[in-house]
Amino acid sequence: MAGIHFLEDHRTWVLTGGSSTYALRLDEDDVPTHVHWGPKLSTEDVPELLAKPLPRWDGFNDPNEGLDELAADGGTKYWTPALQVRFADGTRALEWRYRTHEITRDHLEIHFEDRHYPLRITLHYRLKTDVLERWTELAADTDVEVVRADSATWVLPVRDDYRLSHVTGRWAAETQLHRTSAAHGETTFASRRGITGHHANPWVMVDDGTATERHGEVYGVALAWSGSWRLTVTRSSTGRLTVCGGFGQDGVTHRVGPGNPLTTPVIAGLRTRGGFGAAGRAWHAYVREHVLPHPRELRPVLYNSWEATGFDVDEKNQRTLAERAAALGAELFVVDDGWFGARTGDHAGLGDWHVNRERFPGGLEPLVAAVHGLGMKFGIWVEPEMVNPDSDLYRTHPDWVLHQLHRRRSQLRNQLVLNFARPDVRRWAHDWLDRLVGDHGVDFLKWDMNRPFSEAGWPGDADPDRLWVEHTRAVYALLDRLRHDHPRLRIEACSGGGGRIDLGMLARADQVWTSDNTDALDRLRIQHGYGQLYPARAMSAWVTDNPNFVTGRSMPLRFRFHVAMAGVLGIGGDIVHWPGEDLALARELIALYKDIRPVVQHGALYRLRPPVDDGIVAFQYVHEDRAVVFAYRQAAHFAAPERPLRLDGLASADRYIDSDAGTTHSGAVLLTRGLPLGLPTGDFASRVVRLKRIDR
Template sequence: MISHDPATRLFHIRTASMSYVFRAGDYLQNLYWGKALAAEDLADLPEASFHSSFDYDTLLEREEYGCWTGRSYSEPCLAIASERGRHLAMRFAGHEISEEREGIQTLKIFLSGNEGAISVTLGYEVHAAYDIVSRSATVTNQGVPVTLENVNSAALHLPELSHYSLRYLTGKWAGEFQMTDMPVETGAFTMQSKRGITGPHFNPCFALSEAATEREGEVWFGLLAYSGNWKITVEKTIFNNVKVVGGVNDFDFAYPLGQGESFTTPAFLFGYAEAGFGSMSRKLHRFERDRVLAASAKPRRILYNSWEATAFSVDVREQKKLADKAAKMGVELFVVDDGWFGERHSDKAGLGDWHANREKFPNGLGELIAHVNGLGMDFGIWVEPEAVNPDSELYRKHPDWIYRFDGSEPLQLRNQYVLNITKPPVRRYILEMLHSLLRSGNIRFLKWDMNRSISDLGEGGGTKDRRLWVEHVHALYEIWSELRRDHPDVELETCAGGGGRIDLGILRYAAQCWPSDNTDPFDRLFIQHGFTQFYAPQIMMCWVTDTPSGAGKANRSIAYKFHSAMCGGLGIGADINRLSPEEAAEYKRHILQYKEIRETILHGDLFRLRPPGESGLTAVEYVGPSGDEIVVLAFLHAQQYGDSCPRLKLQGLSENARYELAGDGKRYHGSTLMHYGLPIELKGDFDSALFVLRRTER
């Protein structure tokens, strides 16, 4: 619910358990964000606070959308430059509140400055049932040409507490989504990407708390829905004002606005949870399932990807054999990876030539697609449309289609360049190629990869080059949007050298994502633990592969690999040609078991019972949408002689209900399972177990 009191000039955004309050005076002043309260009691809060001539108004640090004026010294949301200077004094010019529709209500705040030449519309989209609000800003120029030098989506101000701790996700290739906690000290801490993609080194999300745990304590959190260069800054001033500013990165950024032109920022979503990080995650997971992924809410299919079996040596005969074996195991989606097109026999050639190799597929892809469909499976295929090898028909024909700085040789990474998809001919080529590919046969899945950071971002020099970072993302969204519109039965997976492009911007179009190229089942527990802090298990693809064979690590059992991969969307990437009949039968048993519990894992509530790294035992629990089925996955990493496994205290059950443990028929009261615990018997290093309980009495 959104309310405005003209007498006190207070705006109050109220959700299920959160209040967000600001005041429209000489400027928009944020007053409160946290547990729900009566906003009218905040009307008497001071509008200014003088400390000294050096800090004439410390409450300017709590400006709702601060513009650079030369008078405020904290991180601004907006800065411009024009022939008339850089000063930008914005004033409140009105508001508009919509009626609630389908659980969403919106507030627009209108700001005007520079004698009406510049206007800013602040948008607040309120999802009250989820305790989540989405903010964005639209800057419009009605005067002389200006250049946006910095344009953020929002500033979020925290209540005044004695101290805060920041939780964020960091990492690198093969080690993405590592959860990190650090104290917030006086100063500014910045998370960002300058690589043209979301990036593996930071993910655009944050959580702040005073002393929260998984189950207790207040948490303030946010995510930026953007897939390009981004920046989130957490700033604490000496006056104990803590704020978070997020939006498009101002690194190498300049965006010209002519008269009548506008720029809209990506959405910055934020929310509040009062029962720890677990509560935060479940709010986000429900929101993502219902609001972000609604258009691609099909059941997640168990897929097989042939990369580890064949690498670049793809041919129709071998793929058919793999498909036969995958189908017998119960696989539902067969995906051909890199190597099917052009002269693609290694990563040194062929990228950009998106036609089936005639030696590998003499009759085109249709022969394999028909075979896969005849086995009862859908067919999917790998593409990397944003890149091109120098050794390709496409590059030889269009060397001017790549990003390059004038006067210098562009950088080759992984033997490839990045296509300038902001150019209409390039964009048309990619779309026509993808339309043609998808219409050539019954293809139901695209694994869209991007195996390098963007570099040499230029096409002519000057300010125009500095807007290409944003325009590349807009062009990408345009392509994905058209694909979703014209091919509604085709699902897209976002992948960028592992987890390099995962955010709520691209997830408006993608059905699922690839969190990491590291498929070691033990390493994945850490990656999955960080990932699920902010993103739903339904989005996260987890594969059973041959890793860690040859990686200098101890072998993991098939059961351990499957249990780790069952924590999200299940996929198979192992070379199934190598499996013995007994091993193939074990694969089939695990796949069948996953199908029986898939709904609970992908659409239920996740409870992280024991995080990896704190002890030798890790465990996660999923409570199904109806509450009738509970799935527990437990992993013992190492065991010392004489040690026994502790009981697992479950969460989210009904105290007085009774639950039957599948397999042995033993029944427990919910209160016993939550307060005394579920007994488990794991022994030795890298042991694991799956438990399924079903409610029998309410």
């Protein structure tokens, strides 16, 4: 039976979702101890798993080590600690004592305290179908220094081997997928930058080394946090593997005391069968249904002015672009950087959020009215967390930025980071954002953040380390407040491209800017890594000009469109100078995208041929009675004959009609022999196939 149950005689809790069961118990010392995470079990089956702890092998090896639900430092526990505390008298070890628990439908709270010190710990478990969300609360009656506070420790079943899947990257090369054998010892994925980061992302998947796209058991853990973070995979010589994770980094501590509790971010876990494809679809369903603010919406086709005008923004050129974008079928027009203050480049003006009257003599109102009159929504770029030293704001409030005494203030992109942990900075940011949205009828904010933290200090504050957590929480609170006060407002999260993509930001952003690299060939790989966990419904993807500004590569317009149409379609080129045939093709493909958009944004993704080489890449979305197949030839070699593409996710007993060719296909044949692609000849060839289920 699905739900949460307490087996009082065994001091065991059983949490059962759609196809998985999770169980934990209290050991003889009241330590919360892992029992099971795996296939669905009945509550009657679970007691059979409650074997007595094994005796120590010797003075150095404990076969039960690594089973704690929140591995705490202390005693003879030497596993990677998820919780480290230091009491005022220097004591570090934690000794658990169970107090009580509460079960409210899908939510379990288990309350503990330390046996001697006034520290209280609450472990939270919340079921979302087959995803289990976990987090921890700490509270104390006297000041306690918390050296490390991860959200949870996840204990995986013992397997003969373990393989890790994760992504790495850099600016313009985010989310590159890697699958490697788990090393013995500790493997840590982390960001110390104050943001999620381009170089890694806070999730990891684990399998036994045999899982494929379609077969095998896969476990995944993902952290909902947009600041500095850490995930540690620990593999012991005894064969056990755990994953613990949370916010924070080495050298940064938290203080807990009267009136100052600490709540860690959610860390979500998911176990699936059916390989990496099933894991991805389950994560996508979870994000769409339980994370995104408006899961049922369809994201509009967007036009952004950045690549057309750069910083050279004025009312006239934006009106011209808006008229051309509306004629193509765009539904949202976004003015990018350069509309405010002395912002004629990236060297000045950031922080002075007032309309540049030389560029917009009548303010933004005439342009907003023109865009709305063209039948489009109006959006605008902002970067609230940053300031240029060459700005009125910085000259007035130099103390508002992150800084340390007697240390330089390092600039990146000529910017410094504002300290959003400060109440005065938060009030200032809310005031101008609230006016911008409310006074001008802004429908959409592109919220950017173009550099990581440095010199992250807060001189004069009694607890300067708290800024690492409170900055991110202040950003969350501001986004939440803007949404509440302006229910029609929609938001895109950006951080120099994909530097702030995570479950925490997706709970507040309707879409995310995946990468500053819009090169369609590179995007196939970036989007492949992104899609391991995050859904197309939130993946912003643009069609831009030839040659691409990052790579210098030129590709056919149809290929560029087909790659961007696999997510939330946007246009970012200088469309005023596109030739007539390109404009005509763009109108045709935008209309096609609007037809397939429900399938792409709400459908289940099947990765048919991933981008592991430079040959064919193909994937498919299935939603209700429709399927959309995307196929791309990156490079043609040796005149190799084209093979049919085996599809997935269809009903073998049904028939499907190709909406463009008019041909019908047996579902069974499409699943076994495959679909003839009929790609055009040559490199950078692509095709989109629309299939609809019909009665036999």
